[in-house]
Amino acid sequence: MPDPAALYHTVRLIRRFEQRAIELVHSGEIVGGIHPYLGQEAIAAGVCAALRPQDQITSTHRGHGHVLAKGADPARTMAELAGRATGLNRGRGGSMHAADFAVGILGANAIVGAAAPIATGAAWAAARTGADRVVATFFGDGAVNQGVLLETLNLAALWRLPVLFVCENNGYATSTRTEAAVAGTIAGRATAFGIPAATVDGMDPEAVLAAATTAVAAAREGLGPSLIECVTYRFDAHHTWEHAARPRYRGEDELARGRSRDPVAIQGARVPAARREAIDAQIEQVLDDAVRFALESPHPDPAGAARYLYADGSHTRAGAL
Amino acid sequence: MANLSYLKALNRAIADEMARDPAVCVLGEDVGVAVTNVTAGLLKRFGPDRVLDTPISEQAFTGFATGAALAGMRPLIEFQIPALLYLAFEQIADQAHKFSLMTGGQAKVPVTYLVPSSGSRPGWAGQHSDHPYSLFAHVGVKTVVPATPEDAYGLLVSALREDDPVVVFAPAGAVGVRADVDLAALGPIPLGLGRIHRTGTDVTVVAIGQHVHDALAVAEELAEEISVEVFDPRTLHPFDWTGLGASLDRTGRLVVIDDSNRSCGIGAEILATAAEQLRLTAPPRRVTRPDGTVLPFARALDLALQPNREQLRTAIRAAAKSTWEA
Ligand SMILES: Cc1ncc(C[n+]2csc(CCOP(=O)(O)OP(=O)(O)O)c2C)c(N)n1
Ligand SMILES: [Mg+2]
Numbered sequence: 001m002p003d004p005a006a007l008y009h010t011v012r013l014i015r016r017f018e019q020r021a022i023e024l025v026h027s028g029e030i031v032g033g034i035h036p037y038l039g040q041e042a043i044a045a046g047v048c049a050a051l052r053p054q055d056q057i058t059s060t061h062r063g064h065g066h067v068l069a070k071g072a073d074p075a076r077t078m079a080e081l082a083g084r085a086t087g088l089n090r091g092r093g094g095s096m097h098a099a100d101f102a103v104g105i106l107g108a109n110a111i112v113g114a115a116a117p118i119a120t121g122a123a124w125a126a127a128r129t130g131a132d133r134v135v136a137t138f139f140g141d142g143a144v145n146q147g148v149l150l151e152t153l154n155l156a157a158l159w160r161l162p163v164l165f166v167c168e169n170n171g172y173a174t175s176t177r178t179e180a181a182v183a184g185t186i187a188g189r190a191t192a193f194g195i196p197a198a199t200v201d202g203m204d205p206e207a208v209l210a211a212a213t214t215a216v217a218a219a220r221e222g223l224g225p226s227l228i229e230c231v232t233y234r235f236d237a238h239h240t241w242e243h244a245a246r247p248r249y250r251g252e253d254e255l256a257r258g259r260s261r262d263p264v265a266i267q268g269a270r271v272p273a274a275r276r277e278a279i280d281a282q283i284e285q286v287l288d289d290a291v292r293f294a295l296e297s298p299h300p301d302p303a304g305a306a307r308y309l310y311a312d313g314s315h316t317r318a319g320a321l
Numbered sequence: 322m323a324n325l326s327y328l329k330a331l332n333r334a335i336a337d338e339m340a341r342d343p344a345v346c347v348l349g350e351d352v353g354v355a356v357t358n359v360t361a362g363l364l365k366r367f368g369p370d371r372v373l374d375t376p377i378s379e380q381a382f383t384g385f386a387t388g389a390a391l392a393g394m395r396p397l398i399e400f401q402i403p404a405l406l407y408l409a410f411e412q413i414a415d416q417a418h419k420f421s422l423m424t425g426g427q428a429k430v431p432v433t434y435l436v437p438s439s440g441s442r443p444g445w446a447g448q449h450s451d452h453p454y455s456l457f458a459h460v461g462v463k464t465v466v467p468a469t470p471e472d473a474y475g476l477l478v479s480a481l482r483e484d485d486p487v488v489v490f491a492p493a494g495a496v497g498v499r500a501d502v503d504l505a506a507l508g509p510i511p512l513g514l515g516r517i518h519r520t521g522t523d524v525t526v527v528a529i530g531q532h533v534h535d536a537l538a539v540a541e542e543l544a545e546e547i548s549v550e551v552f553d554p555r556t557l558h559p560f561d562w563t564g565l566g567a568s569l570d571r572t573g574r575l576v577v578i579d580d581s582n583r584s585c586g587i588g589a590e591i592l593a594t595a596a597e598q599l600r601l602t603a604p605p606r607r608v609t610r611p612d613g614t615v616l617p618f619a620r621a622l623d624l625a626l627q628p629n630r631e632q633l634r635t636a637i638r639a640a641a642k643s644t645w646e647a
Binding site: 033096097112113173175181300306320 | 350351376378380404443445447448449606608615617619621623624625627636
């Protein structure tokens, strides 16, 4: 087990990053809102702690935690959310598409389930060159009902690919309860294809890390994919539009119960108070700098709006003469 | 008179048709709590047997609706975002659309696919901002893009009564529109019939979806200078060529504003048909998205790639001045 303080640092960084981002949504600096990762921090932290720098991930619409845990710069991530030229994607991607290939982030994806085959293809391409690389793909409970995810489980198992399927079961797909949408079980989806599956406490960073470490080791040994289902709870809105619209699909009692097990508190309790306070202070500094960097960065130039459309830099016809 | 919002008009159309016809049912993600507002109150009023919250399984529930339609139901599917049509494209373009012909007329597939917010929404970025109505018109699925609350009501009612599959796109840029309407006068509006929102004698502007409102604003600004007729086809397939032809008989000049990618967008079809068959006294023009557009996240970049009023004004002025010889 690595230093509990390292895991604490990651969950706390994600927690505070999301809270700062929500402030910027409310102040209008982040346009279009975000899908907050609050409550699910242990999963990104635990899984990414089991990965090496050369390993890769794909992420989801609720992706800031994954991106930060894999090592993206908080300042450039915040700048991306604010649509600035200095952002990870030069302001082209925003909250749902944060990508940083330099640290192994193949991109967040706004289509539920769509990233799993992409991760699996990347794992195959790496494996066939003999590269020592595992690819972890994050997805929600909602994604396990997408045909493409099931098709991907089959491919990954059939070809024994070094993929880690990480399902974050936060109880809901938007307003739809997991039990109302999933027949059978999530782990059972994997075992049906002969893929080992574990269901773990997704509120405990060390429990996630332990499961991910086992799965990643198996992948590195050539034993093929694994799935871990991390049982968690979404503390905040599906998307920040809920802060105004307030759809009613879960009660206050349930929310209080769900929030009573907090991954930041759970991991924090494993770190001496003085160390924790030092980490907290350092994170505040990093995030103050990140927000300042984001808001002081230039907006991208509209003259280059169609730039990067094609990899060869070619341009197409404009929309008006 | 009541002040009717576009979304409420869609909601009312579905509720009225569900009340009138027990075969009408609703399928989609989060339709129970109505995250898009379009299905508000339907679960309570009609029950879970007719308002079904689905898992996130677009391909399956789209094909499921085809089967239910073959067995006598009239399903409406709500797709939360336009990109979900891509996931279900085979089920619509290759299955639902083809049943009637392939079965030699034995089968009909009355399914309505509703996208309650199509096109760019601030901050939703590349994968949520397409406005893919031209794709469906190209395939030949009946395709409707209402611009106003009355039209949203009337066209959705007609779509639900159609015996063929119909895709209804509510443009994100129009769903905020409200209108004072006489609720008692709301009724079905036939598919395939355009609407002249403003008469004019110099230039016909064909405007689609949210751009109807832009065209009306620009026509008003230019009123002293150029007399602009604003024609909203409302249905893109089948298209009201007769209505457009009559307008061009008056003006002879055509500008289209279309929130599609330029190449093979419906604007291209309108220009081509006008050039082939209708009266044009000057080269037609169109204002579209650029070829192959992927809308970037940052707001200024996103706006830079969408058709806008400035471009429309320029195109109208150019069309008004030019002739084939010039
Ligand atoms: C294929 C697809 N269908 C629908 C949507 C709209 N949508 C965005 S997030 C979401 C819920 C996803 O739930 P889950 O996979 O459990 O992830 P969570 O939001 O809980 O993190 C839905 C339905 C989408 N983006 N992609
Ligand atoms: Mg979920």
